[in-house]
Amino acid sequence: MKHTIIAAGLSVVAGAALAQAPVLTVYTYDSFVSDWGPGPAIEAAFEAQCGCDLQFVGAGDGAALLARLRLEGDGTPADIVLGLDTNLTAAARGTGLFAPHGIAPEGLTLPVPWTDREFLPFDWGYFAFVHRADLADVPRSFGALAASDLSIVIQDPRSSTPGLGLLMWVQAAHGADAAAIWDGLADNIVTVTPGWSEAYGLFLDGEADLVLSYTTSPAYHLIAEDDAGFAAAPFDEGHYMQIEVAGLLARSDQPELARRFLAFMLSPDFQSVIPTTNWMYPAALPESALPTGFETLIQPAKALLVPPEDAAAMRDEALAIWQRALAR
Amino acid sequence: MAARARPLTGVHWAGAVLAALVALGVLAPLGAVLARADWPLALGPADLAAIRFTLLQAALSALVSVVLAVPVARALARRSFRGRAALVTLMGAPFLLPVIVAVLGLLAVFGRAGWLNAAVAAIGLGRIDIYGLHGVVLAHVFLNLPLVVRLILQGWQAIPSERVRLATALGFSARDMLAHFERPLLRAVLPGAFLLVFLICTTSFAVALILGGGPRATTVELAIYQAFRFDFDLGRAAALGLIQVAICLLGGALAFRAIRDQDLGPGLDRPAMVWPGDHALARFGDALAIGVAGLFLVAPMLAVLLKGLPALPDLPPQVWAAALRSIILALASTALAVMMALPIALLAARLARPGLVEGLAFLTIAVSPLVLGTGLFILIRKVADPVALALPVTGLVNALVALPFILRALVPAAMAAEATQGRLADALGLGPMARLRHAILPRLTRPLGFGAGLAAAFSMGDLGVIALFSQPGQGTLPLEMYRLMGAYRTDDAQGAAVVLMVLTLAIFWLFDRGGRLDAATR
Numbered sequence: 001m002k003h004t005i006i007a008a009g010l011s012v013v014a015g016a017a018l019a020q021a022p023v024l025t026v027y028t029y030d031s032f033v034s035d036w037g038p039g040p041a042i043e044a045a046f047e048a049q050c051g052c053d054l055q056f057v058g059a060g061d062g063a064a065l066l067a068r069l070r071l072e073g074d075g076t077p078a079d080i081v082l083g084l085d086t087n088l089t090a091a092a093r094g095t096g097l098f099a100p101h102g103i104a105p106e107g108l109t110l111p112v113p114w115t116d117r118e119f120l121p122f123d124w125g126y127f128a129f130v131h132r133a134d135l136a137d138v139p140r141s142f143g144a145l146a147a148s149d150l151s152i153v154i155q156d157p158r159s160s161t162p163g164l165g166l167l168m169w170v171q172a173a174h175g176a177d178a179a180a181i182w183d184g185l186a187d188n189i190v191t192v193t194p195g196w197s198e199a200y201g202l203f204l205d206g207e208a209d210l211v212l213s214y215t216t217s218p219a220y221h222l223i224a225e226d227d228a229g230f231a232a233a234p235f236d237e238g239h240y241m242q243i244e245v246a247g248l249l250a251r252s253d254q255p256e257l258a259r260r261f262l263a264f265m266l267s268p269d270f271q272s273v274i275p276t277t278n279w280m281y282p283a284a285l286p287e288s289a290l291p292t293g294f295e296t297l298i299q300p301a302k303a304l305l306v307p308p309e310d311a312a313a314m315r316d317e318a319l320a321i322w323q324r325a326l327a328r
Numbered sequence: 329m330a331a332r333a334r335p336l337t338g339v340h341w342a343g344a345v346l347a348a349l350v351a352l353g354v355l356a357p358l359g360a361v362l363a364r365a366d367w368p369l370a371l372g373p374a375d376l377a378a379i380r381f382t383l384l385q386a387a388l389s390a391l392v393s394v395v396l397a398v399p400v401a402r403a404l405a406r407r408s409f410r411g412r413a414a415l416v417t418l419m420g421a422p423f424l425l426p427v428i429v430a431v432l433g434l435l436a437v438f439g440r441a442g443w444l445n446a447a448v449a450a451i452g453l454g455r456i457d458i459y460g461l462h463g464v465v466l467a468h469v470f471l472n473l474p475l476v477v478r479l480i481l482q483g484w485q486a487i488p489s490e491r492v493r494l495a496t497a498l499g500f501s502a503r504d505m506l507a508h509f510e511r512p513l514l515r516a517v518l519p520g521a522f523l524l525v526f527l528i529c530t531t532s533f534a535v536a537l538i539l540g541g542g543p544r545a546t547t548v549e550l551a552i553y554q555a556f557r558f559d560f561d562l563g564r565a566a567a568l569g570l571i572q573v574a575i576c577l578l579g580g581a582l583a584f585r586a587i588r589d590q591d592l593g594p595g596l597d598r599p600a601m602v603w604p605g606d607h608a609l610a611r612f613g614d615a616l617a618i619g620v621a622g623l624f625l626v627a628p629m630l631a632v633l634l635k636g637l638p639a640l641p642d643l644p645p646q647v648w649a650a651a652l653r654s655i656i657l658a659l660a661s662t663a664l665a666v667m668m669a670l671p672i673a674l675l676a677a678r679l680a681r682p683g684l685v686e687g688l689a690f691l692t693i694a695v696s697p698l699v700l701g702t703g704l705f706i707l708i709r710k711v712a713d714p715v716a717l718a719l720p721v722t723g724l725v726n727a728l729v730a731l732p733f734i735l736r737a738l739v740p741a742a743m744a745a746e747a748t749q750g751r752l753a754d755a756l757g758l759g760p761m762a763r764l765r766h767a768i769l770p771r772l773t774r775p776l777g778f779g780a781g782l783a784a785a786f787s788m789g790d791l792g793v794i795a796l797f798s799q800p801g802q803g804t805l806p807l808e809m810y811r812l813m814g815a816y817r818t819d820d821a822q823g824a825a826v827v828l829m830v831l832t833l834a835i836f837w838l839f840d841r842g843g844r845l846d847a848a849t850r
Contacts (some may be wrong), residue, residue, distance in 0.1 A: 034803070035646050036815035057715050063557040070560050071364070071706065091560070135562060152442070158554040190440065190457050192542040194534045194550075199812040201339070202538075204818050206441030219432060221817045279816065319558075323374070326542045 004032050023053045024257050024314050025283040029065055030058040038277040042175050045269045049215040052257055061195070062161045066092055073097070074251055077182030079258045082122065082246035086305065089119050089245060099250035101262055107284045110243065119245035119285040122265050123274045126239035126300050127165045128201070128216045128232035130209040141236045142170060146184030153190050153199045153208040157319055159196045161242070167318040168311055172304040178318065182325035189326065215239065220279050231298070238302025244280070256272035272316040334405030334680060337760040343675030346668045353728055354691040357703020358569050364706060365563035375564065379550040380570060385547070386529035387466030390522045393476050396469065400515065400621040401480035403614030408487050415618070416481070417837050419625050422472045424785035424832045427534050428808045430824040433628030434467055436635070458540030462503070466537045468532065472525040474625060479615050482737060482775060483517040486744055502610065523583035527576055529693045536659060548572060552696050562701070569699040577687065583834060584683025596800070630695055632825055639823030647824045650808035651831060653786050657723050657804060658835060661787035662780050664727035669734040669779065674768070676735070677742035692728040701724065716804055726787035733786065734779030734818060740771060745771035777843010785836040789828065
């Protein structure tokens with residue numbers, strides 16, 4: 001009996017202590033919060049300095065995240081959404097759910113200027129076709145790839161953000177000729193997968209010579225597996241970028257804390273976690289601070305990026321071109 | 329018939345209420361998505377193409393699965409050989425595998441870098457290409473053939489042995505056996521099995537896309553994904569969800585019309601293995617059917633096993649934690665599914681049109697998991713935090729989706745029990761509870777064990793709605809496996825796949841075996 005009373009008393013105290021720590025709810029994609037992603041280290045680092053309870057909530061990938069937010073609308077419990085990319089920010093802005101971040105970011109290390117008022121970048125990467133290092137006749141352009149007998153696996157743009165990135169890449173690099181490029185690529189494509197994981201798994205199992213991934217993918221094999229056997233094919237027309245961003249919700253009940261988190265996001269404590277957990281380039285960390293191994297990665301001659309509003313406008317037509325070419 | 333004249337008892341009314349709740353559990357989330365949609369609902373030409381392709385591949389997959397399952401099930405029913413029980417259990421595994429594991433296993437055998445192509449190249453022939461409609465059908469047959477084999481086998485084993493002995497005494501030929509035993513049996517089992525596979529295949533998405541080779545192989549489920557996350561067009565997602573319901577109801581109406589009562593007459597004993605009209609050619613055919621099907625079903629699993637085994641000793645602890653979570657979830661889902669299935673099956677067995685009740689339950693596999701999950705999310709949000717309820721909701725949905733599998737195993741057995749032991753019990757004037765306990769339930773333990781095994785295994789292997797509600801530290805084993813894959817940790821993911829495969833198979837085996845140990849018929 002005595003124990004029950006003590007236990008009850010303790011739980012009241014504990015409840016009170018918890019109630020005092022403000023909760024910051026951050027929506028992000030699932031692989032960010034998984035034990036293999038950046039989430040756990042970032043949560044610990046921020047909680048050590050904020051006197052708050054940082055709660056990550058995972059929801060599929062970037063596009064699923066946006067859909068979730070649209071479902072919840074004004075009633076969303078999220079304070080921050082982290083993990084949209086620039087192909088999605090126009091639609092996210094269109095919901096009217098986001099507030100200006102009010103931060104003048106310093107020390108950004110993106111290869112492009114950043115002026116977005118609602119969204120701040122936390123990491124970025126270049127899409128690239130990854131292959132085994134011993135592949136002969138590595139293609140140097142979409143044209144060369146299409147003309148070759150090499151086989152590739154790609155992701156479906158309707159269910160995968162890298163898949164959509166590839167559409168925008170072809171569109172940004174070839175514009176009016178995009179349809180011809182896709183016609184040429186059609187016979188190189190072994191198959192199309194719902195997401196990145198399946199495509200990369202198929203590639204590792206030898207189903208294709210190349211897979212659509214990132215220029216940073218070989219760094220995983222080099223650093224985590226001590227295997228220098230992978231490389232990304234540098235394309236002459238340049239590589240399309242994926243910039244992953246976070247935004248602050250206008251209806252957040254913790255706007256101050258949320259802004260602190262956004263500032264923390266651009267600090268070394270957050271940024272230094274990114275390279276070897278998300279396997280992307282951090283958005284605000286000098287090259288010298290990158291882990292050993294990243295210096296071996298290819299440096300694209302040109303960074304391609306369609307501005308968010310244009311990307312949203314181009315999307316449907318790019319998808320129609322893709323479907324027409326591959327449906328044959 | 330006397331069975332219809334008898335009054336319905338409490339358990340039957342419970343079955344009616346549960347069946348209504350199950351239908352509500354599917355239709356309410358669909359309604360919630362509809363309520364959020366912009367009207368009018370409109371479908372584009374791409375959606376119509378997706379519907380056409382979905383129906384085509386599902387019909388082909390179901391047809392091939394059913395046609396191939398007949399000789400395999402017949403062979404297994406007639407022959408006893410060393411390792412038969414192990415083979416029957418092992419052959420059930422593909423159905424239980426998570427989709428991505430099954431795909432990687434199939435590609436290890438049939439893919440461009442697979443065993444088959446290596447063998448074909450060794451004898452100097454060209455490459456076999458698996459990607460296309462034939463690849464989709466192959467994968468769906470791989471996944472569903474074992475289910476159909478088990479359902480037919482269930483029917484075969486229900487043939488009373490005095491009938492078989494009588495046939496032997498009368499000197500029945502193989503042709504007589506076909507006319508008097510096998511044809512009526514297959515007419516009773518095949519339409520339901522066809523419908524089950526057909527409906528499973530209509531919500532296929534990843535398998536169809538990957539093995540179909542690209543956007544040609546766009547299914548309704550993928551169109552729903554596109555509507556939901558690419559266009560955020562809830563109206564189109566809901567309209568496509570409604571079409572899935574229509575396909576299910578139409579398919580159900582057709583299939584259950586085709587089902588004829590398994591009018592084999594009463595029998596009170598276990599089936600004999602000796603089959604009248606046996607001859608050398610039949611023995612050869614049976615050996616061939618078992619050999620080919622065994623190879624086809626076991627080889628991809630062997631590939632999964634070989635790839636994953638080296639990673640087993642060093643698997644991260646999170647995988648084991650997730651495995652424990654998945655086992656608990658599977659047991660809870662199974663308990664729930666069995667509690668729902670039993671009264672519904674007893675009700676169905678009492679009705680003139682059992683298909684109506686069972687068809688309602690089939691809605692749970694015909695409706696898109698994405699629509700179901702999204703609708704539930706909308707509904708739950710109004711009263712509670714869906715993320716905090718991720719595991720219970722996943723368990724509930726898994727139970728709902730597993731329900732049709734248990735019912736398909738249970739309803740024919742319940743009907744047979746009503747027709748035989750039930751009649752006897754009525755003649756003896758047993759009260760409703762005693763009748764249930766002594767006459768009906770003992771005849772159901774075997775299909776119940778099998779059905780519960782399917783439900784548990786399904787719940788273990790399914791990614792389910794947890795992916796829509798996930799929270800750190802709550803992952804199930806399939807989710808954790810996907811997370812490992814998504815973090816480049818392919819070796820660990822393959823190791824996790826082996827854990828998943830072995831656990832799923834073990835849990836299925838335990839239930840299935842438990843049902844047989846206690847069964848009145850073996």
